[in-house]
Amino acid sequence: xxxxxxxxxxxxxxxxxxxxxxxxxxxxxxxxxxxxxxxxxxxxxxxxxxxxxxxxxxxxxxxxxxx
Numbered sequence: 001x002x003x004x005x006x007x008x009x010x011x012x013x014x015x016x017x018x019x020x021x022x023x024x025x026x027x028x029x030x031x032x033x034x035x036x037x038x039x040x041x042x043x044x045x046x047x048x049x050x051x052x053x054x055x056x057x058x059x060x061x062x063x064x065x066x067x
Contacts, residue, residue: 021048029067040067 025046032038049060 017048017050025065029065038067042067 029038033040038044043064043066045062046065047060047062049058051058
């Protein structure tokens, strides 16, 4: 398998995960604001973990979300 094929497969996975994660985060943030858990003007940390036992990967990325 070529590097280009691997890159394209990973890119497709990241796009799918990115779109789904963005929708879920937006929904959750709106719900948290409506419930009074967030004010809508703060910064908080979120993380995403990607795992694949077969590929031997477990990576967690942490980043701040600034509202």
